[in-house]
Amino acid sequence: MVTTLIDQADVREQHLRQTKLFVPDLVFFEPQALDYPLGEELFRRYKREGIPIKMTTSHNQVRGIPGETDLEKYRNAKRTLVVGVRKTLTFEQSKPSAEYAIPLATGCAGHCHYCYLNTNVGTKPYIRVYVNIEEILERVAQYIREREPEITRFEAACTSDPVGIEHITGNLKRAIEFMADQPNGRLRFVTKFHHVDPLLDARHNKHTRFRFSVNADYVIKHFEPGTSSFRERLEAAGKVAAAGYPLGFIIAPLYWFDGWEEGYTHLLETLDRQLGPEARQDLTFELIQHRFTKIAKSLILERYPKTKLRMEESERKIKWGKYGKAKYVYPDVQAFALKSHLEAEIQRFFPEARIEYFT
């Protein structure tokens, strides 16, 4: 076990030298994390690298993230890592893309203005990784057994971008290889990062769908700082397809801007030009229109005060979500226009692909 962890650390260190990966400015450890080999390994690694380390009784008690203003604290929190133990092993549902959300981490170092984390984990923007992956995977196996003979799908990107932080724990690769041995289990996740190399040799048995989040140039340029460029994502998608993974694209958020029709057509034309036959063999698209909640809107305006992101309640329609939470989506006429245009263009460029849903 120890040898494997050290080998993986070497691979990750080589990888660190080649690309710009997230390196935290400050790391908190929950004491129980040190009872696990991965927790110990991370402690030694960050100590060796001279990154400041603090202990915290629990992630809810994290104190001392530097910053004079809330904005500075937010930016610094996004550069802070908390290494802990996942105690809640009851998984959330993850409709429509999967049955359950598998908790591998929370938070992300990216700065997408519209990010769903503003709603999900808005008040805790630090990155939290879990070291008890074996316990999490045991719970996955139980959920699969409960639904047999149905297939059970697990979404690994509900509370973070797991590819952007894979070099820290290697947990995504463990989950992929675990799922490879589950006849009735499937894994899926989505990323805006191109750091896919450590996952290319994972034994996946085609049980993991690797998706990339893509968008029209306008949206990437104005709203997605801190993520990999479209070109980098596209190159990474080519590598992932060559490694035999089922591939997918999530176009989200579908956003209404001047020239949106040309913008989305151009996106699909570019994908069409770049994707080889292996990428098209088992290709899916998921379409998610832009939405916001009132809480997310106020956090976004605080954190990205110059954002061009339009969030006018009067221009939207209310959609009631879980626990009676109101989300603001596009009115039916606009939503229908987005849906029809995207579906028609996907059909034109990728007639072999499957559109899983529009929401």
Ligand code: SF4
């Ligand atoms: Fe949020 Fe994904 Fe952007 Fe990270 S990459 S900030 S998780 S939308």
